Amino acid sequence: MARQSTQTLTLLSQLAGDEVEAAMQALAQAMKQLEQGQQQKTLLGQYQQEYEQQWQHVVQKGLKADLYRNFQGFFSQLETAVQSQNAQIEQLQSVVLHRQQLLQEKQRKQKSYEVLISRANTLHEKVERKRDQKMMDEFASRAKRTTL
Incomplete structure (x- = not known):
């Protein structure tokens, strides 16, 4: 029964x-997605800085109203993309x-099973040692009776 x-x-x-292995794989996948999201955020930030520099350069030269609207519209879209990426990163961090x-x-669940197995094995070994000792005592007692 104990076995x-x-x-x-x-x-x-x-x-x-x-289950631990599957959880490790899921964690690794989530961490990879987070890293990719952070890299994309970095690229968007760099692109945003470059665009701001271009904007400042064009503004110094002077620009037409329609070009100004185009710059503002694109800059607004870029800002929205950065905000969206930040939200995605927060979500990935939560995951x-x-x-x-x-x-x-x-x-912890796996460790608890291992502890239970260890305890069961220790108990089984203790029972086996007791049984062996009892057999040895019986054998010694019989041997002593036959020699007398």
Whole structure:
């Protein structure tokens, strides 16, 4: 009966290990997406700075009203893209945090099964040692009786 219990715990531990692996992969994917989002934000920021420099250069030379409207419209779209990217990064950071917590939960579950397996094995070994000791005591007692 004890062996069956240990086998069940071992199976549960293996399943928990699979869950840990899946959670690690999901976390790695979320972290990769976050990194890509941050890189895209950096590129947008650089592009925004370059555009501002172009704007200042054109303004010094003077510009027509229609060109001014085009610059303002594009700059507004660029600002919206940066804000959107910031929102996406915040969302991705939240996903990464959630997946980190989920991974920790799965790791604790796996560790608890490992502790239960260890305890069951220790108990089984203790029972086996007691049984062996009892057999040795019986053998010694019989040996002593036959020699007398």
